Amino acid sequence: MTRITRPLILLAPLLAFLALAYVLPFAGVVGWSVTLPEPGVQNYAAAVTDPLILSVFWRTLRICVIVTVVSVVMGYILSLLWVRGTPLVRMLTELCILIPFWISVLTRAFGWLALLSNRGLINGWLEASGLIDDPLRLVRNEFGVIVGMVHFMIPFAVFPLASAMRNVDERVLMAARGMGASRTRSFWQVFVPMTAAGLMGAALLVFVFAIGFFITPAILGGGRSVMVAELIYLRIFQSPDWGLAAAISVILMVAISALLTLLLKQLSPKGAR
Template structure:
């Protein structure tokens, strides 16, 4: 009887302390936070895009027909594609050196990647603004070596924006590529060389195809981050290279056109969501994050 009573008293405790229930209770705050701090505010932004200044779809019609907005969107797309492509090339070279170089050069690559990665984006933008200005370090150095006769215009234009964004984005391109390369079986590369393939052929026919998931993941990741850049284009563009994030800020906080700013935000989020969907469909996340 004592055993039966003990079993009866402990059975509910065992049922309520199941691992699944405990995991559910631990994860429960996450969807609540996402709902309160992300979903509900976003629904408010969607509401603004259809209700301000008057109810309707006029803000989306303006996005579809306004040449100034089309120019801004094309500039944003052009800069994001440029930075993504350059970051992918540089990141691939750095990831390759990180994986296949001797230990000393691996440490050098790590230092070159992590030290800038730990520095604030704002600090890096101001650093590039000082380095790229007319009397900055780069122009003074080129003039001192006699390579140029007058300072180059490297800031307050698209060149400065690309340089500043590229400096920030290179680590984000390296990490997915590094994870993919570290999962490769290097015996396959050795077998290719052993069968008579040269280094270039081994790269094009063996290494590159096996790293395509990392290449795609790195490109989309960098592109998505570039779409939301704000501080770097503002400082290095000097108002001459307005991208979509700065344009939304100007519409909402300087011209008080909240409806247009909200509509552009919805369009931007839809584009980012589509890119993330493509990334999840065409690559395996565990191959990107190791």
């Protein structure tokens, strides 16, 4: 048994499971996209020409970009506190990062709904304080969707950022300070460029996850800020238009796969490229 065949044999069960669980279902979805309701590529043509579908694509892209930027910026701040803070600050920051993983997505979405709704805690406090006369519209719109998604995505942005920060050579920062650079200048011109790989990885990771979000936009958007995943659900269970839903799914899958490929290339060691 050669060194090549032994790992392949060990990987065979995993590869078989992945083929059964992912490849075959995806092949079925691709088949639906070109056969329902009749053979052809009319579903893909509709997906890229229908104004409603295009508006959903653009809304999804807009929300995902905003969520990515806000999540990465806030994740960068948390990562700084986690990696370079005092022991107490690091412990508290770590709890803030890990505790959200103990709460389900559905629970978090309904928690934000209780906070941001017209009769929620925030509007109730603002009205009781006399700061506003009418409740602010904080949910059932893009703002509520973005808030809920950012809350979910920040921990995912923290891990690649923290990993990049831990790999920063302190001697480089000390050399910059020794050459007269201020803390601010050494941070922006030395520290941030040295964590660029972590920034890129965090941005791609958050963006890829955000594209396929369903539960949070469906609850906090209230059907008024429909994203691609919710559109697929509606086309399957309410229209129904399985062929068009399958075509949209294939387009979404191809886009996510391309972004994941880019992510893996960015995070792979330089010697492996």
